[in-house]
Amino acid sequence: xxxxxxxxxxxxxxxxxxxxxxxxxxxxxxxxxxxxxxxxxxxxxxxxxxxxxxxxxxxxxxxxxxxxxxxxxxxxxxxxxxxxxxxxxxxxxxxxxxxxxxxxxxx
Amino acid sequence: xxxxxxxxxxxxxxxxxxxxxxxxxxxxxxxxxxxxxxxxxxxxxxxxxxxxxxxxxxxxxxxxxxxxxxxxxxxxxxxxxxxxxxxxxxxxxxxxxxxxxxxxxxxxxxxxxxxxxxxxxxxxxxxxxxxxxxxxxxxxxxxxxxxxxxxxxxxxxxxxxxxxxxxxxxxxxxxxxxxxxxxxxxxxxxxxxxxxxxxxxxxxxxxxxxxxxxxxxxxxxxxxxxxxxxxxxxxxxxxxxxxxxxxxxxxxxxxxxxxxxxxxxxxxxxxxxxxxxxxxxxxxxxxxxxxxxxxxxxxxxxxxxxxxxxxxxxxxxxxxxxxxxxxxxxxxxxxxxxxxxxxxxxxxxxxxxxxxxxxxxxxxxxxxxxxxxxxxxxxxxxxxxxxxxxxxxxxxxxxxxxxxxxxxxxxxxxxxxxxxxxxxxxxxxxxxxxxxxxxxxxxxxxxxxxxxxxxxxxxxxxxxxxxxxxxxxxxxxxxxxxxxxxxxxxxxxxxxxxxxxxxxxxxxxxxxxxxxxxxxxxxxxxxxxxxxxxxxxxxxxxxxxxxxxxxxxxxxxxxxxxxxxxxxxxxxxxx
Numbered sequence: 001x002x003x004x005x006x007x008x009x010x011x012x013x014x015x016x017x018x019x020x021x022x023x024x025x026x027x028x029x030x031x032x033x034x035x036x037x038x039x040x041x042x043x044x045x046x047x048x049x050x051x052x053x054x055x056x057x058x059x060x061x062x063x064x065x066x067x068x069x070x071x072x073x074x075x076x077x078x079x080x081x082x083x084x085x086x087x088x089x090x091x092x093x094x095x096x097x098x099x100x101x102x103x104x105x106x107x
Numbered sequence: 108x109x110x111x112x113x114x115x116x117x118x119x120x121x122x123x124x125x126x127x128x129x130x131x132x133x134x135x136x137x138x139x140x141x142x143x144x145x146x147x148x149x150x151x152x153x154x155x156x157x158x159x160x161x162x163x164x165x166x167x168x169x170x171x172x173x174x175x176x177x178x179x180x181x182x183x184x185x186x187x188x189x190x191x192x193x194x195x196x197x198x199x200x201x202x203x204x205x206x207x208x209x210x211x212x213x214x215x216x217x218x219x220x221x222x223x224x225x226x227x228x229x230x231x232x233x234x235x236x237x238x239x240x241x242x243x244x245x246x247x248x249x250x251x252x253x254x255x256x257x258x259x260x261x262x263x264x265x266x267x268x269x270x271x272x273x274x275x276x277x278x279x280x281x282x283x284x285x286x287x288x289x290x291x292x293x294x295x296x297x298x299x300x301x302x303x304x305x306x307x308x309x310x311x312x313x314x315x316x317x318x319x320x321x322x323x324x325x326x327x328x329x330x331x332x333x334x335x336x337x338x339x340x341x342x343x344x345x346x347x348x349x350x351x352x353x354x355x356x357x358x359x360x361x362x363x364x365x366x367x368x369x370x371x372x373x374x375x376x377x378x379x380x381x382x383x384x385x386x387x388x389x390x391x392x393x394x395x396x397x398x399x400x401x402x403x404x405x406x407x408x409x410x411x412x413x414x415x416x417x418x419x420x421x422x423x424x425x426x427x428x429x430x431x432x433x434x435x436x437x438x439x440x441x442x443x444x445x446x447x448x449x450x451x452x453x454x455x456x457x458x459x460x461x462x463x464x465x466x467x468x469x470x471x472x473x474x475x476x477x478x479x480x481x482x483x484x485x486x487x488x489x490x491x492x493x494x495x496x497x498x499x500x501x502x503x504x505x506x507x508x509x510x511x512x513x514x515x516x517x518x519x520x521x522x523x524x525x526x527x528x529x530x531x532x533x534x535x536x537x538x539x540x541x542x543x544x545x546x547x548x549x550x551x552x553x554x555x556x557x558x559x560x561x562x563x564x565x566x567x568x569x570x571x572x573x574x575x576x577x578x579x580x581x582x583x584x585x586x587x588x589x590x591x592x593x594x595x596x597x598x599x600x601x602x603x604x605x606x607x608x609x610x611x612x613x614x615x616x617x618x619x620x621x622x623x624x625x626x627x628x629x630x631x632x633x634x635x636x637x638x639x640x641x642x643x644x645x646x647x648x649x650x651x652x653x654x655x656x657x658x659x660x661x662x663x664x665x666x667x668x669x670x671x672x673x674x675x676x677x678x679x680x681x682x
Binding site: 024035070071100 | 206213214215219223225226228230247251
């Protein structure tokens with residue numbers, strides 16, 4: 001309900017998989033904002049047209065921390081492609097984010 | 108003594124003994140750190156803290172497991188009799204497994220552990236928890252690299268727990284030379300417990316120590332504790348106060364003459380009795396008579412046998428005319444036999460505690476208590492007995508111990524366990540070896556609160572039971588057994604002949620008296636006869652004289668003699 005869906009229509013022509021991402025934040029903290037900004041930037045740059053992003057604000061829905069097993073904030077969960085992988089932090093380290101997402105760096 | 112303001116509120120942990128040594132429990136609404144090396148019982152303590160909280164104090168709990176999966180945990184604590192699944196289904200407990208794995212996590216930038224807090228929050232709210240256990244929080248250090256951040260977050264966590272007034276147990280691994288590997292003791296400053304697991308002489312002993320308890324006095328010793336089917340039991344080294352109520356009730360020893368030695372009333376209920384003596388002096392018999400009389404009164408007796416098997420004791424007592432089997436069948440007497448070396452001392456103590464809790468006996472017997480010394484050092488045995496005696500006294504249970512003293516008679520009154528100061532009534536059974544035979548003597552060394560006999564009695568075992576006889580004390584010294592019998596016989600003979608002599612003397616005297624009286628009577632008779640004769644003689648003489656004079660007068664009258672005229676008045680006068 002309070003999740004913000006930022007989705008680009010999947011671009012199937014390249015034949016690459018769809019990335020399903022969930023970003024867990026807790027309120028409007030600087031870290032949360034930075035994470036969201038960084039993620040947007042990275043996605044637009046590397047995954048344009050083939051990702052779906054959901055932002056979960058645990059401050060509004062705290063029970064999800066328990067059910068989704070989130071310890072660190074912010075946490076980015078890639079549920080597709082499998083296997084699930086997690087990246088924690090404000091995503092300021094682009095190389096590590098890409099490594100965590102298993103996305104080959106362009107250029 | 109107690110500060111007037113802000114007394115630290117405590118919450119009972121429900122763990123046997125722990126609340127005693129902490130004088131009431133753990134600090135309410137504050138975190139307590141439980142540290143110790145692997146396998147020392149931290150998790151068990153944490154689980155029991157929660158389970159007892161739920162079952163006994165109506166405080167729902169949350170268990171955060173970083174190490175064990177809930178299934179494993181449930182299985183592990185099932186052996187302690189805790190059914191975690193059931194408590195979870197009843198909505199009283201949450202077991203939350205938090206898995207931290209560095210390998211499936213990429214770190215890209217700054218983060219915090221708000222998610223952990225929210226998870227805790229969700230768990231706490233799910234059951235309205237008042238207690239929380241976090242086992243083992245330090246595992247989190249393995250999951251995240253940024254230790255500086257972790258420390259900050261842990262500090263925040265403790266504050267967070269305090270703000271929510273959660274009574275918490277945080278477990279931590281013991282570090283090298285430090286209480287915890289990650290220095291957690293710096294954050295949890297209210298109460299720190301240290302658990303320890305040592306193997307001494309192949310016997311393991313767990314110990315617990317309160318390292319720190321801010322705002323509260325507490326026992327400072329290392330307290331042995333055990334984990335068994337009933338959960339954790341910490342054994343308070345000694346009650347911190349000596350305030351048990353002393354009973355005035357007296358109970359029979361089962362041996363009438365022994366009761367007589369104890370003011371005719373026997374032991375005090377709730378007192379501690381030691382029967383010490385050399386091997387084969389009859390300690391076990393005294394003890395079994397006490398057990399028998401206890402059962403006879405309709406009370407219950409717990410008999411811890413460390414030397415003989417119950418069937419052997421029963422058989423031996425049959426020869427004294429005691430039917431112990433009957434009491435066992437009626438459930439009044441419980442023999443619990445175990446070799447001292449089977450467990451560590453603490454285990455024995457807990458076993459005893461446990462049996463006492465189950466049976467609530469009126470009398471507890473340890474036979475022989477000295478066998479426990481094979482188990483540990485004297486001080487350990489001593490401290491164990493102190494704890495046991497304290498416990499028994501607080502429950503008003505009469506305790507009887509037997510103690511084996513080794514050979515040397517001079518040393519009889521020094522029990523090697525050195526527990527004499529804890530003993531209220533101390534009987535010593537000793538061999539008296541005279542004239543090629545051994546006999547048993549029994550005496551009371553001390554008996555607090557009564558004017559007990561100071562006499563040595565001979566202690567005789569017969570098929571009809573036990574009897575105490577006065578020993579022979581006379582010019583020949585102290586005699587027992589056949590020496591006493593022969594001395595008594597001789598005395599009897601002596602007494603008899605003296606009696607006879609007196610009689611003889613009396614008869615002789617009587618006879619003499621009779622003879623004397625007879626003689627006296629004869630002399631009196633003689634005298635009377637003589638007297639009569641004399642009287643008769645005098646009479647005759649007088650008659651003769653008078654007649655002569657008369658004749659003369661008559662004759663004179665006839666002759667008209669002048670003489671007649673002169674003599675007439677005279678004769679007239681005489682007549």
